[in-house]
Amino acid sequence: MKRIGILLAFVSALAFAGGDQLVVAYQGGAVTLDPHLRNETTTLSWQHHIFETPFFYDREGKVVPVLATSIENTDPNTWILKVRRGVKFHDGTPMTAEDVAYSILRAATHPKSQMKAYVGKVVSARALDEVTVEIKTKVPDPLLPAHLDHAAVIPKAYMEKVGEEGFQKHPIGTGPYKFVDWLNADHLTLERFEDYWGPKPDFAKVVLKNIPQGATRVAGLLSGEIDIAEKVLPQDFARVERSGRATVKQTPGVRIIYVAMDYWREYGSEGLPEGAKNPFLDPAARKAVYMAIDEEAIVKKIMGGAATVAQQFLAPVHEGYSSKIKRFPYDPEGARKILEDLGYGDKDGDGWLELPTKDGKRVPFELRIDAPNDRYLNDAQIAQAMASMLRKIGIKAEVNAVPKKVFFPNMTKGHFTLYIAGWGSMDSINTMLSMFHSKDPEGLYGRFNRQRYHNPEVDALIEKAASTFDPTERDALLQQAMEIAMVQDVAYIPLHYENVIAGVAKGIDFSPRPDEYLHAFEAKKQ
Template sequence: MRRPLVFAFVASTCLLSAPAWAQSLKIALSSEPTAIDPHYHDLTPNNALAAHIFDGLTKQDEQQKVLPSLATSWENDGQNRWTFKLRQGVTFSNGKPFTADDVIFSFCRTLKNETAIAGSFADITGNFTAVEAPDPQTIVITTKAPDPLLPNFLSSIAILSSSILPHDKLAFDVAKNCGVTGPWPVVGDFNDGKLAIGTGPYKFKSYTKGTSVELERNDKYWGPAEPWANVTFVPVPNAGPRLAGLLAGDYDVIENPAARDVARIKDDKRFGHVITPSTRVIYFQLDVEREPSPLVKAENGKNPLKDPKVRKAMSLAIDRDAIIKRIMDGAAEPAYQFLPNGMFGALENPPKLAYDPAAAKKLLAEAGYPNGFQITLSTTNDRYINDSQITQAVAQYLTQVGIRSEVDAMARAIYFPRRAKKEFSVALGGWGSTSGEASSFLKQWAATPDEAKTIGGSNYGGYADPEFDKLIRTAITTLDDAKRAEILKQAGVKVIEGGAFIPLHFESTIWAYKANLKYTGRADQFTMAMQVKPAK
């Protein structure tokens, strides 16, 4: 009999008494969460906020190692069946006990969420054929195919209280509405806090879009009590006012001060800072499918982005080192693939993506565009570090080789829904590996979408390569780590060679804070009150 793969993590359930200090904490964010609904959009600011109010079955530490949360242990049968043992004695912030029913309810909601952006989180639960509860403290998940990273992925799915909706007996039967007898909640139903019921270390207090999110300590939390009685997140999209607020004492912690200001912070004994490399790759996604493409104008009326030579020319036209030095102030690393070197499934020494404008012009001529063409680069102006400035720089580089480029920068609340509707031809993106390995980007962005949207959910540019699809589909169902890593490397090479995605750099994240505090930076770029502790 084949022995199952066993992942035995057991965490203490001891509750600690509330600390003697009961202070308020104010954090200035560079990018505001777009909703309180934890299933609305798989977006870093949203997921970071959700982690304060809600728990998943698992969680990830600052280096993205998977740890227990609402599940204390899990095991795989060597194929496609996972068994999770749930933490006992946990209650939601409204006093309702946490059981397996809440897990089933939450998984169902990700598949019945009509306001979700780009099917967020349904790419995980869409791979489930069954979710069963043999008893109130056990969940058994059967997947369509082996899913070696399921514990990693489940860290991102917030568990809601099934008490927020009327229901009969709950069952993972989406066709029959899972036993829910009323309408499923939409994003707006969470923003007033009525449905923001979780088991996390904090409770929802208030949300005013563009102004603040206020939380208060959850005294019913199953884990150690947090030192902060109240936490306020304030969106401050411009780096200058964020730093000014820290210097004036208005904020206790700020995220992403400009790298050029780090020396100023370092020389001031009133403050500390930490710089943490992240897995977030900044890249452009090209429309390589449509003829013509909506925001491209060429003399022949075609879509030049469909030509691999044009795509390679665009990459050659970009000076990544100059962008990192002049715009990112050195707080980034050039990206020649979609996951940093040394991480699972990444190439150890990927070939450098060179800056060679002369070669770019030659390739454009060979492709039939000696006079270039016109294009619009679409970007956020309030999501990634220096996002619109980066896009402006790339536009100038492309214009220098004959690709006359304009920039359309917009707020992410407008940008992401438009990108999901495929309204752009060249779109800036940023992706941090939710699983800490290479399949995260490859299966979400580069795979040909399947009917259930479990892969390819963000393939807005229409990239399609049957050989790559075969590799990525094999990789994400391979339980043997060594074999999976090798297949992921092959898949990564395919996508780089295809040129439909042009990687620029990996962000580093900077946090600055008052000297009486200490902060542990995270590779996933989450800014979390739970990482802030008194220095003494």
Template structure:
């Protein structure tokens, strides 16, 4: 997990170099505003690209790091640090690199850095699902690498868009550099400072290969409480809100000084059930819990209607998803599942971990629903870093959480494959038949064959019911109406380097 830091540094914050204050009120010498303050709900567990797989960390990584490929607005892998690629066989890919890329330390990126980075990342469990299909990386020349996969891999290009495959300097890897305290990459922004529990600050990288960003200074403010983020936006204390409080959407949209952008994330939020724990290892009890939850009410209470009830174990906007075998809301059916389990519901007692206000509201509905079938549960609030650690290590019975991924195979590998236990497989499902289907789909080059396999797997996962799906959100970003260039894809990628203030 995250690297341990000295207590004094935790208190004082981490500082790299000398940050520029941007002049009075975040303006440059010509009087043009050049600072952006972003409000986000949760603090990243680390700034390293390989020691976490959390949304909060991903937002930070988009500032500092880039990869061979990136996702476009339609979630297709497109060129980034690579200027071209060619599949030279079913298992060999050759990538030509851009020759104008510099790292934040001023050194130039070459093929040896790519090889070192991809090999380095394979040593971290948190991002293993993005690189376990990379068998070897060969330096062909200074600006060409050849990647070999153990079998045909239709998801290689997608995996090379992910933060876990960010390219960093070989020299720093060899020196044992701490990328949590000094995140040096090729991204549009350089790290300035991190004041724990308060904010992370960045400055524009003037040698960024796609051109120096218009916004010169970016401050990410950690504001856990939703209404406080809204108030800060209305007051002009922040310029952009990542997680918009559902209860405040109407009033934000009525404010002509503010704007919103909407997208449907490729993610599902569930009640994650630890299949290794007593009672949760009983499929009948898991079905009972799933059938007992009124998901329409969860969407209304937790999201103020900004979402869709989830029946399937996977998001509906990725290929190869089906609701076959999925449970419906049915209290009487839930009681039948309990009876079939042979367990007295009065014996089933557990806590549900919630790491933010939205999850807590959802948990309150779940708690009331389960009480109707005789199951008592409590809600436990927990900060994000502790929550991520506890759920990854299996130190929980139930928790409300989600997972987002724009590729079906990568989604299945991350959430349901046993190799992701102790990482993103939070239900700790360990089913050889599911693993085999995912592995088979991962090797299928033909699109129709691959989708047929993922659909078969999805139907089986609905039957197994390793966790109880709750909802798929309709997410918004809210921002100052004087900002332009704000776009976002369904993976949640926000490219701050493309944003500017209207002149």
């Protein structure tokens, strides 16, 4: 009996990568299947198979209607949205304007919603009839249609019947696939929704796998157990191409890999020696670190060319990208001189720069670089390279690279002095409100501004842009804010924009999206 069970498991595994079933391997998994509680790319990618939104960005960065058919701005704070007819939820019940209104308001007001950065300006959403929703905002939001791409529609009656815990166990949406089972640390199994309103996906069954290690994903791809592998590492490109079983597909991406520094604590910054003064309150010290980083070398040697050197935080395709902003030059000697001129010179002659302490002493300039080791392409290796570059200018840098489930909560709690992370969004307003605007008590602004960057002039420009309907004027305001933040304040150090990379098995037609969402329903049989 035991041998039969093993044989069946083996046959099942072989079936994963063939026939009518598609297996997709991600670097992570979904943290939750409640579509309003987590704004993170992998979680959203998994959820998009089950849930849809009124509008969504297409591959070219254009906002297109999905569960809505149109939206009209009747006054600066009021929008009238028309709901698509003939859409069903996975339990067979029809989607109505009541469901859409309920979902938008839940995304905007749920205490744990991470979608407030997008729809937090919404103060009311109500159904006027079966296909019409009236949405009111507390201040004008000219990009509300785009922001509704983070307001997934769920069935109001079902949620009220089973509650949030029951919904997590068996989520229901309108998407091309419906839920079968979920083990959040391992996989999500889905089956095609035959009553789906849109084009039917090619594959009847889909398994989304959480495989953190890049080598393991590639091994599965080359063995035939995996059909699409996310984030093939540059060092594995040649191996995949030589295999004859799969190929590497790349698309230029919009995700910026950046460096952030403690912007608020004069003493007690957790990545410095105890009692040492935090030098990074001064933009000149932040500029010195910027100038010590040889980003061209990182892109060439660590990324294998699978990235583009970044000039600023926003990518060239984004509204608000300023052609006036250029990288500070790589100049390690100049970087060290800046720090010496700021008073951090090597007084004892041991080769290391020094930091003053609260009690008047001096200690070596030791710096912990925090980074994830399982979130971005070669993230830990980038941190190690940066530490080596900083050591060359006299900063005694060491790396603390940990799994993302440890890294992000620690960064949110402020357990850092300097960290490396990434940010990817097609929405410039959301990027500026989330990453550059000062934090506010309601959590509407500065949600991911973990370093607590603060400039009232930048705040005012962002807020004005966020309520400006004219796209030319809005773009100019965002460019001005970006120029102040990146050049004058050195709010972040931009490193590079990652390419979006996937390994794709022979017989499957699939290309990655610039926004990094990986959707099994976009894969086609050849």
